[in-house]
Amino acid sequence: MEKSEYLELYRQMVVIRLVEEQSAQLYQQGKIGGFLHLYIGQEAVSTGLISLRQPQDRVITAYRDHGVAINCGISAREVLAELMGKATGSSKGKGGSMHLADVTKNFWGGHAIVGAHLPIAAGLALGDQYQKNDGITICMFGDGATNIGYFHEALNLSKVWTLPVLWVCENNQYGMGTSVERASAVPEMRLKADGYGIPNSRADGMDIMAVREATKEAIESVRGGKGPYFLEIITYRFRGHSMGDPERYRQSDEVKKWQENDPIGIYRRYLVEHKIIPENELNTIDEKSEKEVLEAVQLAEADPEPAADELFEHVYVEG
C-alpha cells in the first residue's frame, strides 16, 4: 500500500470522529433533530471496508450511516447539512441523519427500518448480475438486524440466486440495550451464515488492517462469482445507541475497556511503530481535519433551508 493510502485511511477515520463529535454538539444545541446515531468507535469498520471497494461497487447500510457516507466520498459539509435539514444536504434535507445517500458515489443509503435494506441490497446485486456488470454490493447491518425476517429472506435469496453481495455484520455487541446473547440464538453472527451455506469469516473491527485483510478475501470471493459472502466484524460503539440513551444496559468500565482499543489510536500507533508515517505528519492531519470539519460546520449552518414548495416535490416522478 502507498504511503498516501495509509494517510488517507487515517484522515477519513479522523474526519468521521470529528464530524460525529460536532454532530453531538449541534444536536445538544437543537440544530439537529430526530434521532442521531453516532459511529464513534466503529470508524475502522467502514473505513477499512470501503477503502477496498471499486467505483462500480454499491454500498448500502442502516441508519448509523455518517461514517459510511464520508468513506463513500460525501463531504463533511453535505453530511452535516443533511443532519441539519438543509437544502444542500445529500438528500436535500428531506432524509436527515438516518437517510444519507449519494447514488452518484454509489452510496445507496442510509435506511432506518432495521433489516429492511437487506432485501433491497439483494436487489441491487440482482440488478448488476442481470446487467452483467462486474460490480458487487456491500451491505452493512448490525448484530440486532440478524434476528429479523428480512435478514433471513435476503440471505437465502442471495445464495439461491448466487448474487454478488457482501453481507457485512457490524457486531457492536448490542442492539439498542439488548446484548447479543439476549437476542440471538447463536453468539457469533457468522454462524447464521452457515445455515445458508454462505462462506463467512470474522474480523477485529478495532484494527483497520485486520478489517482490510478480511475484506480483501471477502470481496475476491464475491467478485469471483462465488455468490454471497458473510463478513462479521467485531466492534463497539463508544456512545449510546442514539443521543439520550440512558445506557442502563452496560457498565461504564466495559465501555472504558473498549475505549482503550480506540481504532484511531490503534492505527496511529501502528503507523508510527512501523515507521510508515511519522507522528508529526499525523498531527498535521489532525489539525487540518479539525479545521476542515469546523469549516464544514460553519458552511452547513449557513446553508439555506429547503424552499417551502419542496414539500410537494419528489412524491412522484410523474404526475
Place this chain on the structure above:
Amino acid sequence: MEKSEYLELYRQMVVIRLVEEQSAQLYQQGKIGGFLHLYIGQEAVSTGLISLRQPQDRVITAYRDHGVAINCGISAREVLAELMGKATGSSKGKGGSMHLADVTKNFWGGHAIVGAHLPIAAGLALGDQYQKNDGITICMFGDGATNIGYFHEALNLSKVWTLPVLWVCENNQYGMGTSVERASAVPEMRLKADGYGIPNSRADGMDIMAVREATKEAIESVRGGKGPYFLEIITYRFRGHSMGDPERYRQSDEVKKWQENDPIGIYRRYLVEHKIIPENELNTIDEKSEKEVLEAVQLAEADPEPAADELFEHVYVEG
C-alpha cells in the same frame, strides 16, 4: 408397543387416505370449494408424530391439515363437514379445508399463510412455559415455509427463550411447483436449524416406524427442558399441490417411484412380515374404515349449513 397400538396407527393412516380420496371426489362434484390440499403420501408423518404426543401437548400445522386433524382425534365426519362448510364442521363451516381445528383436542389448526403459524407456535410454547405446564408444542410446516421470515424469527426466539417447541419440517420436496433446491439455500432443511444452534435430526417419512423413533428422541429432548428441537421428515405428496395443479414441475415417473414407497403399503408389509398383525385383520380394518368413512361422507353431506345470522357471530367476543 401393544398390538392394539400398531393397529390404531394402521387404522388412522387408512382413514386419512380414504377421507382424502373422498374429499377429492366431493371437490370434483363441487361439494367442496376453495383450495383443497391433500395429504395422500404423507400419512405416516403426522400419524407417527402425533401418536407420541401427550394430551397436554399442543399441535399446530399449515393448511395441509386433514390428516393431522384426524390424528388429533377430530372425526372424519367433522373434517368432511368443515370441508363442505357445514355448521357441524370443526370450525362451524367458517374455516374450511385450510382451517380445521379443535382446541378441546389441543389441535390449534390449520393455518393458510405460509410460515405465519410458526411465531404463533412459539407463543403457544411460551404460554406453557410461563404457566409451568409440562406440555410441549408440536409445530408442523413444509419445506417451502423455511424460506420466509416468520420461520427465522420464530426459530431464533424459541432458542433465545428455550421454548418447549418441536419444529417439524415435512420436506415433501416441493413448495407448490418449486423444488427445494430452487428455493432453499441448503438442500437439507435441518441444516437451517444449525444456524440457530437448535439440535436436529432427519427421518424417513414413508416409514412410520422411523418417524416414531425420531419423534421419541425429539420429544424427549424438548420435554426434558432442553428447549426447541428441529425434526426434518422426508416425504412426498402423491397428488398435486392442491386440486387442479397442472404438475408441469415434475415427471410422472418421479411420482411413480415414490408411490412405490406408499407409507401405508410399507407399514402393512412391516406388520405382516414381523408377524405383528395377520393380513386378514388388516383387511378387516380396511373394510371397516371404508364403511366408516363412506358413512361419514353421507352424514356430513346431510348436515345443516350454518344459519345466516352466523355471519355476524364471532367477529368479536364482546360488543
Place this chain on the structure above:
Amino acid sequence: MARITMREAISQALWEEMERDQSVFILGEEVGVWGGTYAVTKGFYDHFGPDRVRDTPIAEAAIVGAAIGAALTGLRPVAELMTINFAFSAMEHIVNEAAKLHYMFGGQFILPLVIRAVGGGGRQLGATHSQTPDAVFAHFPGLKVVAPGTPEDAKGLLKAAIRCDDPVLFIEHATLYQVRADVPDGDYTVPIGESKIQRPGRDVTIVTYSKMLEISTKAADQLAKDGVEAEIIDLRTLRPLDMGPVIQSFKKTNRAVIVEEGWRSYGVGSEVAARIYEQAFDYIDAPIQRVAQKEVPLPYNRTLEQLALPQVEDVVKAVKEVL
C-alpha cells in the same frame, strides 16, 4: 379489435413489454415453471428464460425488496405477489420503502417498479385469502394504486405501469380473469390516474372499480328495465384518485351510489363520498349510498360468503334509495 379475456390482456401486456424492453423482467412465486398460479405467465419461462422469469422462494418481503433494489439499478421489475393477501407479508417494503424512497432521498433516483397482486373474494378461500384491502394501500402517498375492471383497461394500464417511473401496485381480481371483451389491436397505454365513464346514464351515478364494475353493470341492466339510466364511473386508479368524471356526472344526476368489494369502514367509498360532498355540495339531492362488504372476516361457507359480498340486488336497492 380482438375479443380476449382479462387474463390474456394482462398476459399480453407483460409479454409485449418484455419483448419491447430488455430491462423488464418478472419475479415471484410460481411465475416460471408453473406458468403463474392463475396462468397469467404461462409460456413466459420457455420463451424469455429463467433470468427474466424468476421463480422465487416463498418470501414476499424479499420479492418486493429485491424488486426495489433491481429497480434502483435501472431495471423495470414486475414483482408478482401470488395474492394481495400476501402483500401484508411485504407491507414494510410496499408502503414504507417503495412508497417513500424517491421522496426521502430528495429525488436522486427513480423507482420504476410494478407490483402485481390479485385480490378479491367469492371463491371460498376463507378469511385470510379473500381480501380486498385496496384502500389500505391507496392511503400511502408515493405509491400509485391501479385496479382495472376491463380487459382493455387492464392491458393499457399495465403497460402504462411498466413504463411509469413510479412504484405502482397493480391489483387484479381473481374472478375477472375469464371476463371477455374487445381490446384495441397493437400497442396502446391507458393513463394512470384517470377515471372513466364505462356506461353513460342520466339518472344516477354509480362509482365503482374492478370486480364491482361487473356487478354494477348487471345492476344497471336491471335498473334500465325499470327505466332508470345509471351512469357508471370506473375509478380504475385509486391513487392518484381522479374525481373529475365523478363530479361531472354527479352534477348531472345529483345522486350517487359507490360500490366497492372491500369493507365499508375506512374504505374506498368513504373517500369518494367525502370528496363528492366537498366538491359538489350544492348538487346533492339525496344522501350518497355506499355498497360494500359486510364487516366480518370473509367466511368459508359459500352461502355466508355470498351474504357478505356485495350483490347485484344490493346495488339496485341502494340506487332505489337515492332516487
Place this chain on the structure above:
Amino acid sequence: MARITMREAISQALWEEMERDQSVFILGEEVGVWGGTYAVTKGFYDHFGPDRVRDTPIAEAAIVGAAIGAALTGLRPVAELMTINFAFSAMEHIVNEAAKLHYMFGGQFILPLVIRAVGGGGRQLGATHSQTPDAVFAHFPGLKVVAPGTPEDAKGLLKAAIRCDDPVLFIEHATLYQVRADVPDGDYTVPIGESKIQRPGRDVTIVTYSKMLEISTKAADQLAKDGVEAEIIDLRTLRPLDMGPVIQSFKKTNRAVIVEEGWRSYGVGSEVAARIYEQAFDYIDAPIQRVAQKEVPLPYNRTLEQLALPQVEDVVKAVKEVL
C-alpha cells in the same frame, strides 16, 4: 384526582393490571432493562422480573405472533411495538391473524391480546418513522383500535383493553406523553367503543382524536375569543366507531370539521364525514371540512415537516369555512 402525565397514566394502567392479574405480561423491544424506549415501563423489569417483562429480539412478527400464541393459552399478553411504523413488519400477524382467528375457527377460543404502539409525527424522525396509519388498521373487522387523547382516557382504556377478550391495537402518541391532566384515583376503566364530548359548544362540531385533540382544543380556545363555541368530540376508539355523540352534536351545530394527523385520502376523516352525511343528512348547513396531513411522506426538515402536519391555524381556518 391526581394530576399525572400521559406516560404515567399508561405506565400505571400496565402496572396495576400486572399486579392484579398474573396472566398479564409484557413483551417487546427494550421494554425491560432499558425501561421502554419512551420510559413507559421504567422500573417494571426490576419489580416484575424477566418472565413478565420480556425483552425480545428485533422481530416484530415474532413479537405479535408469540403474543397471539400466548393469548391462546389463556394469558393476557401486552405486546409493545416500539413504534407503529414497525407494525408494518408485523402486519400479517395483526390484521390477518389476530383480527381473524376467533372468527375463522368458529369462535372456539378467545384472543385477549393488546398491542401497544406509539405513532405520530412532529419529531423530525423522517418518512419511515413518523406515520399515523391508524385508519389502515381500523379497516379490519375483528381488530379493535383505540387511540386516547387524554391521560384519563389512556389509563382507563388501556385497562379496558387488557381485560378485553378481543385483540386490541392501542395507539399512543409520542408527543402526548408529557401532557398532564387529572386522572381519577383508584381502579377504573373507560369502555372501548365510546366517543366522548371533551369540550361542549354550540356552534360547530370538531371531531378528532389522539394528538389532534390537543391541536383542536387550542383552536377552540382561539375561536372562543371570536365568540365561536366549538364542541369537540373525541372518537377515542376508531373500531368499533361510535358515531352517537358525533351525530347528536352535529344535529345541534349543523356544522363539522374533522381533524386527524394522518393522510387525508382513505383516512379517518373520510369515514366520519361519510357517516355524518348518511346519518344526519337533513341537518347539514355546510360541507364538512377535513383537516389532515398533507399527502407527502413526512420530510425530515423541521419547517417542511410542520408544513405537512395539521396546525392550530388549519383547524381555525376550516371552522371558519363551515360557519
